[in-house]
Amino acid sequence: MIPKPRRLILGLLLAAEGQALSVRDAIAGCGLFGISANSVRVALVRLSADGLIEATERGSYRLSASAHELADDVATWRSAEQRIRPWQGGWLAVHCAGLGRSDRVALRRRTRALAMLGFRELDGGLHLRPDNIEDSVEAVRRRLHTLGLEKQAPVFVAGEFDAAREAAIRKLWDGKALNASYRKLRAQLEDWLARADRLELEAAARESYLLGSNAIRHVVYDPLLPAPLVDADARHAFVETVRRFDRAGQDIWRRLGSLSGKP
Structure with missing residues (x-):
């Protein structure tokens, strides 16, 4: 599955935690998924026109102030259970x-x-x-x-x-489906972590982004229901695994950036 350029660029900016993203790095990151440089540039122009990103200097962008409000809330997924x-x-x-x-x-x-x-x-x-x-x-x-x-x-x-x-x-929430997704997604992440060291770096970066963004989205949109509406222990175990997976994924992308000449 190839992510849309807009979503991928916003994901890279969110992961940058307030730092600017250069056009070069956006093209390099999107290129791992077969997205052309032209598509990246078009996406950057449209994101800027929509007020979601702003230029910081020539060839670099960051999230706009309005986008930061949503991004800052999304970024709190790591402490959602608190x-x-x-x-x-x-x-x-x-x-x-x-x-x-x-x-x-x-x-x-x-x-x-x-x-x-x-x-x-x-x-x-x-x-x-x-x-x-x-x-x-x-x-x-x-x-x-x-x-x-x-x-x-x-x-x-x-x-x-x-x-x-x-x-x-x-009955507005399907507790059984939530419990099943906690266990299924956790198993997928654990399986990937167990074999990540055997993957080539670019493949690891691609897979970690796709799996990680899906898992984080589940955490962001989790209703945080109390027991007995869901299995709270299964949810906690899932969130802990997502945190561990996120740390591993960020390390992979840092290594990839270092090899491509990123400071």
């Missing part, structure tokens, strides 16, 4: 019925924000998730706003639903 607190059975709620759906950009940002924090729609624009993340509703509200939710949307705590509705809420 947001979890004991669940007392209540729910966090966001009511979006009055926001409208005609503005496609706003709708996309809203949908992404809700998905990244694990909210699911029950009915009538009411989105819910277990009240087991962050230390307050205000903290959840701030994160939702940072990620793109309109400030007009009420964010609050809900509870004491009738038995039928409570059962329906709990």
